[in-house]
Amino acid sequence: GAVVSQHPSWVICKSGTSVKIECRSLDFQATTMFWYRQFPKQSLMLMATSNEGSKATYEQGVEKDKFLINHASLTLSTLTVTSAHPEDSSFYICSARDLARPTFSEQFFGPGTRLTVL
Amino acid sequence: KQEVTQIPAALSVPEGENLVLNCSFTDSAIYNLQWFRQDPGKGLTSLLLIQSSQREQTSGRLNASLDKSSGRSTLYIAASQPGDSATYLCAVTFLSGGGADGLTFGKGTHLIIQP
Numbered sequence: 484g485a486v487v488s489q490h491p492s493w494v495i496c497k498s499g500t501s502v503k504i505e506c507r508s509l510d511f512q513a514t515t516m517f518w519y520r521q522f523p524k525q526s527l528m529l530m531a532t533s534n535e536g537s538k539a540t541y542e543q544g545v546e547k548d549k550f551l552i553n554h555a556s557l558t559l560s561t562l563t564v565t566s567a568h569p570e571d572s573s574f575y576i577c578s579a580r581d582l583a584r585p586t587f588s589e590q591f592f593g594p595g596t597r598l599t600v601l
Numbered sequence: 602k603q604e605v606t607q608i609p610a611a612l613s614v615p616e617g618e619n620l621v622l623n624c625s626f627t628d629s630a631i632y633n634l635q636w637f638r639q640d641p642g643k644g645l646t647s648l649l650l651i652q653s654s655q656r657e658q659t660s661g662r663l664n665a666s667l668d669k670s671s672g673r674s675t676l677y678i679a680a681s682q683p684g685d686s687a688t689y690l691c692a693v694t695f696l697s698g699g700g701a702d703g704l705t706f707g708k709g710t711h712l713i714i715q716p
Contacts, residue, residue, distance in 0.1 A: 489644075517703040517704070519703070519704075519706075525708070526690065526706040526707060526708040526709055527645075527690070527692075527704075527706045528706070529702075529703035529704065529705070532702070532703055542703075576644055576645065578703075578704075588632055588633055588694055589633070589635070589647070589650045590635070590647075590703075590704060591647065592637075592644050592645040592647070593644060594643065594644035595643070595644040597642070
């Protein structure tokens with residue numbers, strides 16, 4: 484149980500285009516999902532907290548107009564990188580919490596999406 | 602600023618050795634601490650979760666301890682195997698957000714087990 488999927492697993496796009504990444508909780512409902520970013524040889528950094536039915540909360544330094552987050556259902560959150568540039572190239576990973584578990588604060592991670600902007 | 606630090610940054614040991622990875626955090630007010638494994642180019646595999654009220658958790662050859670008052674956690678790996686080679690990440694949920702915050706990650710320990 485507690486499986487999280489991401490799609491696509493990798494994407495290459497041209498500078499200036501927008502890219503959408505999906506994060507799904509496959510066997511549980513997730514009222515809260517998190518989006519992280521990992522640059523090469525760096526650790527994961529929290530970008531934003533996505534809450535079902537409400538606006539996302541962004542970490543300091545993350546542009547909300549550039550990284551659009553939609554959490555329209557209890558099993559799906561999407562991250563759209565708008566007008567992507569080469570500096571946005573990174574590994575994007577989502578996580579979700581299963582509130583039905585006793586360890587409800589435990590986060591389960593997706594496999595990640597590698598974005599390369601040319 | 603709440604930070605998580607991991608020592609050492611890299612470690613290479615012969616197969617069969619027992620080893621300890623260290624994690625420290627700047628704020629003792631935590632909700633929980635998780636240890637993850639990350640293989641190159643891959644996502645995260647959760648290894649152990651320790652709630653703030655717990656002192657340790659065990660899973661197979663892995664044992665994680667938590668000393669909240671001193672802001673430290675250790676991951677003990679017994680009888681290491683080449684398949685244990687990976688980057689090990691320590692991550693903390695700090696209490697300031699009521700457990701609702703995301704995780705703060707350390708930079709990881711890159712572990713190589715020599716056959």
